[in-house]
Amino acid sequence: MNKKVMYISFIILIFLLIIFLNANPKVETTNYKGSLKKIGDDWYLNTGDDFFKLNLAPEDFLFQNGIELKSKAGLNIYGILEDEEIIVHNIQVKGSFFPIRDEKGNPLRQKKTIEKEYYIVNPKLCIGCRLCEIKCPVQAIKMENGVAVIDADLCTACGICVNGDGKRFKGCPVGAIKSFGAIEKADTK
Ligand code: SF4
Ligand code: SF4
Structure with a gap:
């Protein structure tokens, strides 16, 4: 191999290395x-x-x-x-x-399998009326610092705290409880 070929090969190698590094940027945290x-x-x-x-x-x-x-x-x-x-x-x-992000900074998606619908109280909206706590059939709701908190392990996703019990209770009066749909399968990225 003469010097000219070696020189061109070296330039190509450097060029490919630069492309590879740019395509796979890793971030320092x-x-x-x-x-x-x-x-x-x-x-x-x-x-x-x-x-x-x-x-x-x-x-x-x-x-x-x-x-x-x-x-x-x-x-x-x-x-x-x-x-x-x-x-x-x-x-x-x-x-x-x-x-919660991969090494390139892309957000990771949920990794846990959740097979039921689940419920969360927005503490900014909750007025601490305790109606949901009283009406929850499995005592999954407790008051903490004046706002309702739902224990996801106890919650059976019956929906009463959001939609009401079909009688006088019409669900959280200020719409502070939100439900998220079930996730059938764990996602990876
Ligand atoms: S019913 Fe709504 S406002 Fe009342 S305690 Fe429950 S989440 Fe809070
Ligand atoms: S969805 Fe049903 S079980 Fe879950 S917190 Fe609300 S009332 Fe309780």
């Missing part, structure tokens, strides 16, 4: 620790020195994977800071990190 705060519909992380908005995952994704966020709770995450907002890649739940 940073560890952030702090306490959670909810403002409006958004979650923020207070690290003590800074205050960042969190770009998490849809509410139903977090719910399905047992990620429950509470104001003032300590949070340990890995993510990428972009314009004062952290794009969250991993979130620590009960001692182990749970991935």
